[in-house]
Amino acid sequence: MTDPAAAPAPPGAPRLLGLDTALYLVTDSAMCRAAGRSVAQTVALAVEGGAGLVQVRDKHAGEAEFDELARSVVAAVEQTRDRLGIDHEIPVFLDDRVASARRLLDEGLRVHVHVGQDDEPVERVRTAIGPEPLLGLSASNEQEFAAGEAAGGVNLFGVGPVWATQTKDVARAALGPERIRELAAAARLPIVAIGGIGAGNAAELAGSGAIGVCVVSAICAAPDPRAAAQRIRAAFAETPHLDDPAHLDEPSDPPAPHPAGGTP
């Protein structure tokens, strides 16, 4: 188990300062298509609804197709930011596709990378993309946190699945919100929670220490992605369990602000 008090926070965490991390949209091209929209249209609507982080995830696209998809998402995010006057960056992560990230960075596009435990090791990813882009790593227990922190160059952990999901074949059991709370306290980098999250349960993660909730199907397959994003974001910002007597004994002091500053 990592001890948060044992050493100073590793470099990486302060990189999230100024971002709006509460709602992290992860795209699924097939779901967007089935709902009658392009990925870029879905992203624009989700950003209007309050998504502050975006990840392009497509397990089937060929390399050139994925590059084009990522370009379309970066353009959609930039147009939406301009239109709404959003002055902070809305980072676009590429899931798994380190070579694509390198190509797009070389074109002058600002992209970031997310990898998992079975993907390219984070040391190699960081070498490939250079010091500037954000690097997310899937990590769902204390051992994976320790390894990711020791590797250096990681900025945030994606932790899940919180609940059962149809979107990905996940071998691990669902963690549940209480375990997310424990893991958020154990990690020395900011965590975002992923898996089975929607408007109906996002409030259970409010105050958990996660700086955001990652959502695929509840936005990509929604009839109205803008409204879905608004509802999930609002639910995550809610104080949970106010009607639950078990919480009435808890101290009323607000939690210390997270270093990333993105907690709603």
Ligand SMILES: Cc1ncc(COP(=O)(O)OP(=O)(O)O)c(N)n1
């Ligand atoms: C933010 C975030 N967290 C976790 C994941 C899952 O990544 P991974 O375990 O590599 O699985 P795939 O998404 O690649 O199937 C993620 N993509 N984003």
Ligand SMILES: Cc1ncsc1CCOP(=O)(O)O
């Ligand atoms: C990519 C990924 N990693 C862990 S769960 C998951 C899928 C989450 O999708 P959904 O939000 O539809 O449950």
Ligand SMILES: [Mg+2]
């Ligand atoms: Mg992966």
